[in-house]
Amino acid sequence: MRRALALVVLFAVLTGAVPTASATRLGVVLAGSSLxxxxxxxxxxxxxxxxxxxxMVMRSPSDGASLGTQPNIQLRLIDYMMHSGVDGIVLxxxxxxxxTTPVSxxxxxxxxxxxxxxxxxxxxxxxDNFAAGKKAALSLxxxxxxxxxxxxxxxxPSISSTTERENGFLSVAREEGWDVVVNxxxxxxxxxxxxxIAKALNAYAGHLDAVxxxxxxIAYGALRVIEAKAVGDRPRLVVFDWRPEFMDxxxxxxxxxxxxxxxxxxxxxxxxxxxxxxxxxxxxxxxFVDVVTVTPNNINDPxxxxxxxxxxx
Numbered sequence: 001m002r003r004a005l006a007l008v009v010l011f012a013v014l015t016g017a018v019p020t021a022s023a024t025r026l027g028v029v030l031a032g033s034s035l036x037x038x039x040x041x042x043x044x045x046x047x048x049x050x051x052x053x054x055x056m057v058m059r060s061p062s063d064g065a066s067l068g069t070q071p072n073i074q075l076r077l078i079d080y081m082m083h084s085g086v087d088g089i090v091l092x093x094x095x096x097x098x099x100t101t102p103v104s105x106x107x108x109x110x111x112x113x114x115x116x117x118x119x120x121x122x123x124x125x126x127x128d129n130f131a132a133g134k135k136a137a138l139s140l141x142x143x144x145x146x147x148x149x150x151x152x153x154x155x156x157p158s159i160s161s162t163t164e165r166e167n168g169f170l171s172v173a174r175e176e177g178w179d180v181v182v183n184x185x186x187x188x189x190x191x192x193x194x195x196x197i198a199k200a201l202n203a204y205a206g207h208l209d210a211v212x213x214x215x216x217x218i219a220y221g222a223l224r225v226i227e228a229k230a231v232g233d234r235p236r237l238v239v240f241d242w243r244p245e246f247m248d249x250x251x252x253x254x255x256x257x258x259x260x261x262x263x264x265x266x267x268x269x270x271x272x273x274x275x276x277x278x279x280x281x282x283x284x285x286x287x288f289v290d291v292v293t294v295t296p297n298n299i300n301d302p303x304x305x306x307x308x309x310x311x312x313x
Contacts, residue, residue, distance in 0.1 A: 024088075031061070032061065035216050036311055041263035044264035044265060044267030048270075059077045061074065067158065088110070088274045089105055090270045095159070103120070111124040113126055123274075123283040125266050125287045125289065137171075137173060144176065153200065155218055210238065210256070213238070219246070223246065237254060238255075238259070242308060259291050264313075
């Protein structure tokens, strides 16, 4: 009888009839979903969750909602996840309004894409954005002389990642003696940004030598504005992030250089870092993911193609 009971229990375990330890469940809140950048990051997160054998709940606001019509929406999404019983959170932090900070989330939290003092987090996985902004400017050093007229199109003062890129670019501009004649915020919505970019660039009466666009929505708008100009009046355009349109822009010479992040790897490492912490391993406070500078001359290099493939797989 005792042996028969043991066999019944063994059969139940093998067939899943007896409850086993619950799987690790993670919550993920990004800052949007429609930009190519967020889509690539989502694929990295999903692949890491599969490889780490964890469950995942992902909820993200529409792109830019936290900066416009739905402030603090991420807090509501986090609250929903906490009530659903997640063991940890991966978060792309958007700025908070009229909230006491830093916010302490009751489970371990890893920030991805950008740092923030608004949340207590165990680690941040991101690009070294100041260094990447400098890298964007350094791509222009061989072709710009002292006194060159340069435009910097800013995203929003409350987004740390783009602010650091802009400041990195400007630090090189000062060192090189470039004249930054346009230095203005043009927003984060691609359609709105295009009109504001055209207004900002056309307000300068002289010839611009170079334009820096530090994020996907601004870069796309800047590409459309600059390619509409006569060929002889086009400034050198340095963009950030990646879209399929930028490949064509590089091939046609409208885009001079593109500093490309690896959001797939960022998302993957954020999940990996959080899972390791939940399993007792101390995380590094900051993890930087390298960027590559794509130009018409290196666009077919295997290392460049490998990064670009993470945007399309």
